[in-house]
Amino acid sequence: MHLSVTVLCLSFGVFINNAATGSDWCYTGCDHTPNHWHELPDSSCGGQRQSPVNILTSQVEKNEYLQNFSFVNFSSQDAFKSIINNGHTAKFLLKDNEVELSGGGLNHTYSTIQLHFHWGDTQHHPGSEHAIDGHRYPMEMHIVSLMKGLSVEQALQNSRGIAVLGFFINATEDENLSSPWSALTSYLLKDTATEVDVTHAISIDDLIGNVDLSKFYRYMGSLTTPSCNEVVAWTVFQEPIPVNKILIEQFPIKTGLTNVYRPVQEIHGRKVYSSPSVVLPSSHEWCYDDHCEFNPSKWSLLPDSHCNGNRQSPINIEAQKAVVDEHLDGFSFTKFDDKHAIKYITNTGHTVKCVLNEGVVEVSGGGLGYVYSTLQFHFHWGSSSHDGSEHTMDSKKFRMEVHIVNKRKDLTLEEAVNTPNGLAVLGFFIEAVVSDRSSSATESEDSHESSDDSDSDSATDAWKKLSGYLAAIQSVGSQVEVTKELSLAELLGDMDFTAYYRYNGSLTTPSCNEAVVWTLFKKSIKVDQSQLAMFPNWTGYRDVFRPTQALHGRTIYTTAGCGELAPTVLFVLLLYFCVSFLH
Numbered sequence: 070m071h072l073s074v075t076v077l078c079l080s081f082g083v084f085i086n087n088a089a090t091g092s093d094w095c096y097t098g099c100d101h102t103p104n105h106w107h108e109l110p111d112s113s114c115g116g117q118r119q120s121p122v123n124i125l126t127s128q129v130e131k132n133e134y135l136q137n138f139s140f141v142n143f144s145s146q147d148a149f150k151s152i153i154n155n156g157h158t159a160k161f162l163l164k165d166n167e168v169e170l171s172g173g174g175l176n177h178t179y180s181t182i183q184l185h186f187h188w189g190d191t192q193h194h195p196g197s198e199h200a201i202d203g204h205r206y207p208m209e210m211h212i213v214s215l216m217k218g219l220s221v222e223q224a225l226q227n228s229r230g231i232a233v234l235g236f237f238i239n240a241t242e243d244e245n246l247s248s249p250w251s252a253l254t255s256y257l258l259k260d261t262a263t264e265v266d267v268t269h270a271i272s273i274d275d276l277i278g279n280v281d282l283s284k285f286y287r288y289m290g291s292l293t294t295p296s297c298n299e300v301v302a303w304t305v306f307q308e309p310i311p312v313n314k315i316l317i318e319q320f321p322i323k324t325g326l327t328n329v330y331r332p333v334q335e336i337h338g339r340k341v342y343s344s345p346s347v348v349l350p351s352s353h354e355w356c357y358d359d360h361c362e363f364n365p366s367k368w369s370l371l372p373d374s375h376c377n378g379n380r381q382s383p384i385n386i387e388a389q390k391a392v393v394d395e396h397l398d399g400f401s402f403t404k405f406d407d408k409h410a411i412k413y414i415t416n417t418g419h420t421v422k423c424v425l426n427e428g429v430v431e432v433s434g435g436g437l438g439y440v441y442s443t444l445q446f447h448f449h450w451g452s453s454s455h456d457g458s459e460h461t462m463d464s465k466k467f468r469m470e471v472h473i474v475n476k477r478k479d480l481t482l483e484e485a486v487n488t489p490n491g492l493a494v495l496g497f498f499i500e501a502v503v504s505d506r507s508s509s510a511t512e513s514e515d516s517h518e519s520s521d522d523s524d525s526d527s528a529t530d531a532w533k534k535l536s537g538y539l540a541a542i543q544s545v546g547s548q549v550e551v552t553k554e555l556s557l558a559e560l561l562g563d564m565d566f567t568a569y570y571r572y573n574g575s576l577t578t579p580s581c582n583e584a585v586v587w588t589l590f591k592k593s594i595k596v597d598q599s600q601l602a603m604f605p606n607w608t609g610y611r612d613v614f615r616p617t618q619a620l621h622g623r624t625i626y627t628t629a630g631c632g633e634l635a636p637t638v639l640f641v642l643l644l645y646f647c648v649s650f651l652h
């Protein structure tokens with residue numbers, strides 16, 4: 070073993086933030102945790118081009134320019150020089166001028182200087198830095214290269230000075246333990262004052278294994294540790310490297326470091342590109358009509374589809390067959406009237422969706438048995454003149470339907486979509502009304518309104534505000550921030566939250582996960598038809614509803630409301646419920 074830490078620290082400048090040499094940032098347990106990195110001297114951590122990011126595959130654009138990489142000496146068995154624990158990660162230093170890469174749309178040759186890792190903890194909390202559609206892997210490996218010919222200092226001044234290759238690492242049980250990863254992890258150490266020579270024959274190719282190197286994402290970002298310099302051309306490979314979970318556990322155990330990853334950063338309008346061979350689950354692959362490859366009758370053929378299951382939605386509700394369930398009590402809402410809960414409104418190409426700020430609005434009661442947090446609400450419509458609700462009542466369609474989508478608070482989104490009651494969707498039918506009020510809408514309208522229907526007044530104003538945003542999101546994929554004061558409570562008006570139907574169903578768009586407890590309210594929302602017409606008119610698409618699905622023996626339950634009881638219910642029962650209702 071050979072000790073020479075100081076020299077390397079100096080020569081690699083900011084790349085080495087050795088705790089032992091006085092680094093003043095950390096991931097947890099010091100003053101400068103990731104939320105405070107931007108306060109550090111000369112920090113770029115509060116910038117607009119930060120890394121890591123969550124890669125949303127539906128927003129990724131394919132780029133023909135991102136051709137295959139050329140790697141030099143990635144297969145070299147003696148490229149590794151040494152390892153250090155710098156107090157933040159385990160870093161392997163490579164021999165100078167030995168390994169390099171070019172191609173991959175980088176426009177330059179880059180010299181590889183080191184590789185290091187990001188991980189979670191021994192309880193298998195995932196610790197990759199990048200995420201794909203919100204999914205984080207157990208670990209991530211970063212191979213860091215400088216634009217050839219530049220010093221570290223020069224590279225940090227160049228907006229493309231550094232290229233980092235990011236590889237996700239997935240935990241498996243079957244991967245052979247005598248792999249190159251065993252050799253690598255045998256070097257992991259706790260001591261932050263020591264640099265240890267690597268003597269085993271390990272190549273970068275050995276570590277990468279069978280990952281398809283032609284499949285990658287590209288975006289412009291930053292270093293993911295302070296000073297977060299915005300100088301990195303990022304490559305994130307789609308396929309993870311499978312590593313035995315026993316070896317993954319060695320990273321936290323042997324280094325004594327846990328959760329060494331930076332949370333994902335805002336994309337701030339940056340584009341993420343993919344190489345041509347990445348198969349993107351494009352949001353345009355499926356549609357409601359026949360103008361695409363997968364119309365509703367073919368949704369079941371999509372990858373990971375549940376659309377052929379036995380508890381699909383929407384359905385036709387036969388009021389007479391609904392079974393009264395006295396456990397179905399009223400709903401409780403938290404911050405339902407918060408006028409700043411809606412973050413942005415977006416045109417997804419299939420619907421108009423309003424996304425809420427996380428963790429603000431909550432729903433419980435209603436026989437749900439769990440607290441759910443509200444994620445978003447969106448709409449289903451036909452055209453400006455015909456009906457387009459998804460559910461039907463005794464085969465009657467309504468003009469539109471709004472779905473408020475809620476996730477069980479104790480689950481992540483990924484867990485929720487795989488849990489039978491992971492999601493609770495509140496469905497409301499919308500009826501079109503012709504109001505003289507809005508046809509003569511002027512600034513003076515408030516002055517001559519009677520005060521007894523202030524609820525429907527604020528509802529009308531709320532719908533006007535909402536539909537007012539539609540002009541700004543005409544193109545598919547566009548979104549605008551919601552800055553006007555607008556609450557869910559106002560949009561729903563004087564809704565009766567104690568009268569509804571309940572059944573177990575699914576998402577009504579692919580992948581149709583059977584994870585939804587459905588609530589359909591009996592009272593419909595009445596909205597001026599000119600505002601409803603703006604949905605098909607501004608988006609340019611119509612008939613965005615799935616046809617009703619077979620019930621497959623499912624029971625539909627109903628609340629015991631006095632006014633809405635099906636005629637077949639016994640008179641005695643009716644009397645009982647009405648009496649207990651009044652008390």
Ligand SMILES: *[C@@H]1O[C@H](CO)[C@@H](O)[C@H](O)[C@H]1NC(C)=O
Pocket residue numbers: 141142145166167168169
């Ligand atoms: C690749 O490795 C060989 C053998 O170590 C070395 O001679 C050569 O210079 C390396 N190539 C480059 C481009 O660094």
Ligand SMILES: *[C@@H]1O[C@H](CO)[C@@H](O)[C@H](O)[C@H]1NC(C)=O
Pocket residue numbers: 174175176229302
């Ligand atoms: C490479 O050049 C192309 C064409 O000029 C440019 O669009 C792209 O952003 C460049 N890529 C990088 C990583 O600098």
Ligand SMILES: *[C@@H]1O[C@H](CO)[C@@H](O)[C@H](O)[C@H]1NC(C)=O
Pocket residue numbers: 239240241242309
């Ligand atoms: C990751 O590993 C898990 C469990 O071993 C496996 O089910 C999953 O398919 C893997 N993911 C990928 C993308 O390889």
Ligand SMILES: *[C@@H]1O[C@H](CO)[C@@H](O)[C@H](O)[C@H]1NC(C)=O
Pocket residue numbers: 137281282283
């Ligand atoms: C790029 O790499 C992939 C996988 O390694 C290979 O199948 C493909 O033929 C390569 N493309 C070119 C143009 O060399």
Ligand SMILES: *[C@@H]1O[C@H](CO)[C@@H](O)[C@H](O)[C@H]1NC(C)=O
Pocket residue numbers: 489571572573624626
């Ligand atoms: C939904 O399914 C769960 C579990 O299978 C069951 O306990 C519950 O009663 C069902 N709810 C309805 C409304 O059918």
Ligand SMILES: [Zn+2]
Pocket residue numbers: 185186187211293
């Ligand atoms: Zn890193």
Ligand SMILES: [Zn+2]
Pocket residue numbers: 447448449472577
């Ligand atoms: Zn929906």
